[in-house]
Amino acid sequence: MAQMNMLQAVNNALMTAMEENERVMVLGEDVGHFGGVFRATSNLQEKFGRERVFNTPLVEQGIIGFANGLASQGSVAVAEIQFGDYIFPAFDQIVNETAKWRYRSGGQFSVGSLTIRTPYGGGIAGGLYHSQSPEAYFAHTPGMKIVTPRNPYQAKGLLLASIRDDNPVLFMEPKRIYRASVGDVPEEDYELPLGKAEVVKEGSDITLLAWGAQMEVMEKAAAMAEKDGISCEIVDLRSILPWDAETVCASVEKTGRLIVSHEAPQTGGFAAEISAKVQERCFLYLESPIMRVCGLDTPFPLAHEKEYMPDELKVYEAIKRSMNF
């Protein structure tokens, strides 16, 4: 085991995938010699050459269109979009092409070997265009898988599984904790399951559900609540699409309470989908309404970023409201 931060774990996963399968290629803006603006692709070009690891022109729709074609041909494409905020020029390629390739061809063709990596999320003084969490736009798109890791160990195992999965995956990396999150990561090849949530801490009074960097916030809030004698069960959703309703509902049936939290705006956020499904399945088990602690329904701010974020104090207050309902 080695100590790695999340960037090193992502880099290590890419190395592992490229060593194991020579058809894996990495493309995107500045991913070549420079190693990407966050250095997630450092040393890949040196090791695997300019034909397998290459800079693209600055055109997101081109990157994903190209990667779609590459994947449909049978190569394994790992495309980087430099910031999640800049994925939208590629929206058409992802929503109308990537996600529908298999369905429209009756299963003859697919781009299942495509993985799109992109950093997302706030807390870095990035303002409107370096902070967004766009998962909900893509979660409304049948045909995609959406995955996000909470720490370096998860990042390597989930990214390797995403690259090898026979479906296109949007792999969203929580950039706020790229360097801050450090932990043990096995040097060897391993995968973690897609579509499976994980109970990271067992508890009996309330379920706290989140993903990515928000997991750290949930853990802090849970620690505050524990001091009040409230036992929190913390669940990492890990895969946003398809999501693991079974694990989430089993937890809610045990605790009777649920808080879902994400940075993205509340309205139409993925917490809404989870809330709807859980109340359908667990209605008679619920002791209080399912609560959401999310970003406000505004563009992502700069001067008021701290106030906007669904921080541990807001989650803690929601826990108390849920308990005292």
Next chain:
Amino acid sequence: MKTRNHLSDVGVVNQVNIISNGLIDIPMLQILAPDGTVLEGAVEPELSKETALKIFQTMQFIRVLDERMVAAQRQGRISFYLASTGEEAASAASAAALSFDDMIMSQYREQAALAYRGYTTEQFMNQMFSNEKEPNKGRQMPIHYGAKELNFMTISSPLGTQIPQAAGYAYGQKMEGKDAMTICYFGEGAASEGDFHAGLNMAAVLSCPVIFFCRNNGYAISTPADEQFKGDGIASRGIGYGIKTIRVDGNDALAIYAATQKAREIAVSEKCPVLIEAMSYRLAAHSTSDDPTGYRSKEEEAQWKAKDPIARMANWLVSKGWLNQEENAKHVEAMRQDVLTELKRVEKVPVCPIDDLVTDVYSEVPWHLEEQLKDLKEHIKKYPEHYPKTAGRVE
């Protein structure tokens, strides 16, 4: 047509030669030699002493501002900065050739155009410190300026989006019968975006009075121009779209002024777009988040430092008898003091009150945002020490 890498030899002519059609090897307008002497056969543009000095002082001011604010970012006083070192002439001299009524839609490295329009040191600081005096209400990262009274559209980070928007804005100006047009700045990297192609094509087809001003500075973050495109730069694309085009030395303020003046005349009188490709070099890092030592050599940078647009114009001004270098040195020192004084003063100005988190999402604040704001204020009142920027002013 030969393939041109950014740094390969660029042919030079010394006449304003707007290419209207045809696929040729596109030369670069140059009036001043790197030492500031007027090239033989070149025609100086009609440029008053007052305008020439205003261009020059704007360039010097931006050089001073950039140096100071990069340092301020390193000290943690602002979160981010993006310098335009080496490219000051492209923005300052082009802005000088415009009419004040012309709209400027910029990318994010054209602070010299904004300064030329009259944006003050205090206004620059207000934006960079995201404070309550800033008309964009502190909502964007530093350097995302916007000033309606100066006809300078608020900057957006996503690359190239302003290109088709500029075509639409210019079409509106034409329909309104105004004697005004739009200038749209962007880099050679942004010219790879789909919006570039959409924008140029629509501007040509719909006869929009717009200048597309490409600062070809050789790099998009770490990606050099020769990994960005093949073919003869950005200028050749204008010809492909049927757009009148000129390539100009981006470090030659006189050439930029002459080219932009001519381009504006064409755009307004003929109601059509013109593309200018200014060949320059991003001497600065992409931003304070970037370190160019990882992808380019000191030797390459030194080649371009020798072509510094400020020194070049200074020598020309001295030869005209319009500039005294000793007095100028004092003037630059005064600029430094002004920037430092404003920085120290403005960094104490508070951010907007929390109510401004939810304004301007729509023209009026809808019920759900009223509700979210109310909940947020109650929360801040409960934990004021955790939200020090706003807690003191929550009612």
